[in-house]
Amino acid sequence: MSGIEIRNLWKEYGDQVVLQNVDLTIAPRAFIALVGPSGCGKTTFLRMLLGQETPTRGTITLDGAPLPHEPDPDRGVVFQRYSVFPHMTVLGNVMAGPELRASRFLGRTFGARRRAIADEARAMLAEVGLAGSEDKYPAQLSGGMQQRLALAQALMMKPKVLLLDEPFGALDPGIRSDIHRLMKRLWNEVPMTVVMVTHDLKEAFTLATRIIAFERTRDRPEERLRYGATITKDILIWPPRSAGKTTIWDADLLPGRDDPTIPGPIAGTTWPKEEPDADAYPPLR
Template identity: 65%
Template sequence: MSFITINNIWQEYGDHVVLERLNLQIKEGEFCSMVGASGCGKSTFLRLLLGQEKPSRGTITLDGKRLVAEPDSHRGVVFQRYSVFPHLSVLDNVAIGLELPQSPLLGRLFGAKKRAAREQAAEMLKKVGLGHALDKYPAQLSGGMQQRLAIAQAFIMQPRVLLLDEPFGALDPGIRKEMHAL
């Protein structure tokens, strides 16, 4: 049984057809890459998988269940134009992903739980090569470093599905190889 099933997906905006008769089955743990010209619908397809858009026709199932219409913690994403919180330090940008689900009322943790979240975030930042930049702000980072920060934000949540839209474009070949391995 496939983990992700794309069954006859169409995506239309008025008279403009972006995706047509797309069928795909992806097994759990499998990597799948989409390659195509600019504007051919790759990012649209990612938005469908994330749940940001609903297909015009067809179905998407995740682990045998219809994909929920809202993004959730099972699906992580790093977009081509990565988004980080400019007012938060590098460490806080990653730790907040652990804090918000555990503290829905205040949005922040305190004491031992906060320390544990920050330690876990610092470890993830070391894995992406940003262990030296924990106290910096995104504006103080190069484009490639900001991209690795966005990757750490996605990885920290340990999603079952990781959707990447040209996530390594701003990285040099050596770091790109490390990110592929991670």
């Protein structure tokens, strides 16, 4: 499981309060989108979930146990700037984490263990659409392909929690749409909880099961140091999304059809799921 509990969380840097009195329960397999204006502490909150920052006050627990104060394999992260090793091939990047975990001193495995890790890495690359690029270097990949590589690198460690810090903001709209579809599929197939920082509300409503808004409720110039941001809105997406399950909007779509504006069965009917004959619908007038 991968449930997260945040209780009475505060973060201060010297005299400046960044976050105050944050209480949040994140269910296992949830997809949480963190939104809010720049400077309201979203990335700081994500860094505390990762273990790069320590709360000034309050607690964070993962599956009932205190969150370790340093990053570990249970938490994967993908940043907006791709966190891949430029001197390694695509395959080498995805194998790096499991090899370091298996051989902490050498950072490299041999024989049957190395072949097993390589086979698993190739399968993961195929999952994210990078089959055939195993021997390329990151500089030879497009932006979208580098983002897929960063996702594969994080998922290869099988994290309980995947943290995303505006990972799709620099992508072109078409590539971004492809990555969104990939992210939906991976979230449905891989048992993990996802927490994503984004400034794009459309992206948040497209991917998330729940949207958490951070905001400074007291933001006058004389208040900005002593009052931090907190959760001001907690929005559950409707219809509810559950990992691995179909929503009511998807239930009546024909196989292979993802555009509900195309003439076809009306949602809520008992039309058969197979594609009907061309004469099944009257011509549009």
